[in-house]
Amino acid sequence: MNITFWIKALKVIPRIEKEEWQKLDFISKWLVLTRSAVFVITIIPAIIVAILAYLNNKFNLLDWVMLTIGLVLAHALNNMLNDYTDYIKGVDKDNYFRAKYGPHVLEHGLMSKDEFLKYVVITGILALAVALYFIITKGIVALILVLIGSFFVLFYTYPLKYIGLGEPSVLIVWGPLMIGGGYYVVANEWNLSVILMSFVYSLGATSVLFGKHIDKYHEDKSKGIRTFPVIVGEKNARIINIIIMLLQYILVVYLVMVGFFKFTMLVTLLGLYWFFSRVLLVYLKPKPSERPENYPESAWPLWYVAFAFDHNKKFGYLFILGLFFELLYKLF
Numbered sequence: 001m002n003i004t005f006w007i008k009a010l011k012v013i014p015r016i017e018k019e020e021w022q023k024l025d026f027i028s029k030w031l032v033l034t035r036s037a038v039f040v041i042t043i044i045p046a047i048i049v050a051i052l053a054y055l056n057n058k059f060n061l062l063d064w065v066m067l068t069i070g071l072v073l074a075h076a077l078n079n080m081l082n083d084y085t086d087y088i089k090g091v092d093k094d095n096y097f098r099a100k101y102g103p104h105v106l107e108h109g110l111m112s113k114d115e116f117l118k119y120v121v122i123t124g125i126l127a128l129a130v131a132l133y134f135i136i137t138k139g140i141v142a143l144i145l146v147l148i149g150s151f152f153v154l155f156y157t158y159p160l161k162y163i164g165l166g167e168p169s170v171l172i173v174w175g176p177l178m179i180g181g182g183y184y185v186v187a188n189e190w191n192l193s194v195i196l197m198s199f200v201y202s203l204g205a206t207s208v209l210f211g212k213h214i215d216k217y218h219e220d221k222s223k224g225i226r227t228f229p230v231i232v233g234e235k236n237a238r239i240i241n242i243i244i245m246l247l248q249y250i251l252v253v254y255l256v257m258v259g260f261f262k263f264t265m266l267v268t269l270l271g272l273y274w275f276f277s278r279v280l281l282v283y284l285k286p287k288p289s290e291r292p293e294n295y296p297e298s299a300w301p302l303w304y305v306a307f308a309f310d311h312n313k314k315f316g317y318l319f320i321l322g323l324f325f326e327l328l329y330k331l332f
Helices: 003-011 018-022 026-033 040-055 061-088 113-138 140-155 166-187 192-215 217-222 228-232 234-257 263-283 304-331
Strands: none
Touching: 003 026, 026 061, 026 113, 040 061, 040 166, 040 192, 040 304, 061 113, 061 140, 061 166, 113 140, 113 166, 140 166, 166 192, 166 228, 192 217, 192 228, 192 234, 192 304, 217 228, 228 234, 234 263, 234 304, 263 304
16 A cells, blocks of 8 residues: 555656556556546536535535546546557557556556456446446436446547547536536436536536647547547647637636626636636647756646646636635525
8 A cells, every 4th residue: 555656646647667566556556547647627527516516405425425436437447448449459559649648557568458457347347336326326317327428438439539529528528427417416406507507617628638639639640540639630729729718717707697606606717817828828839849948857748738637627626616605605
């Protein structure tokens, strides 16, 4: 057990050598091969669901805990299947982009396919247990949500990512499915306003994937992987991602104006400072051919995705803060 390493793996994607890998415990290896540092993208929607349900006097702690565990396990399973699928298809060979920014346990020879599949099976069984809990307690609607979620987990990497549907998939999954469906299983009711509002956050999650696919635009194009940026072109994709991130703020202002949120939600607009001072400047220019001196070596060659990811976290935290202010307003 190495709690220090667990914390590190949850904060960054660690670079690791084979000798160090062999000394890691089961959980540490799981955190590395699932790229757990990005789980924050999934934990934020779970927190959003919790506050919204509490605001509507519909919060159920056990259901929320199970939801959060289930969402994280589904995200982990998707990441593992993504790596496994691309590996067996030969996509990750020859130092492909995925193998540059962090340990690809299969491509780097840290783990055999059989060992890797054991982790996949264990994660899948745990995710299935959570799914069965909701199917038993919530009925047919939960079954439908599980089936929809399973479709995206199993088929995101292939064929959805290969035909430009990866980005729309994230928009749906991190919005209506995670937040809208998550609200249903926690509050035991559908709320159309919550489903529509969920796009505010899912746009941010989509911007992260957009950034990642822009970063590996040339590699994907050469291998015939037609992500959305490959279809529309690198420059156009950068412009579209700028619009996607700005839409988050526009939607927040709109939802405040129509009364869905109180004015305290405008705290999210503080994220515009980071957006205009850093993110926009990065996205208006082509990616540097070499790592800038002031850019962390551990993060390279991640570029557009790194800025989109950090922006999404900041926006997500501010969004949660705004909801928390609404909660305080209700309580006092």
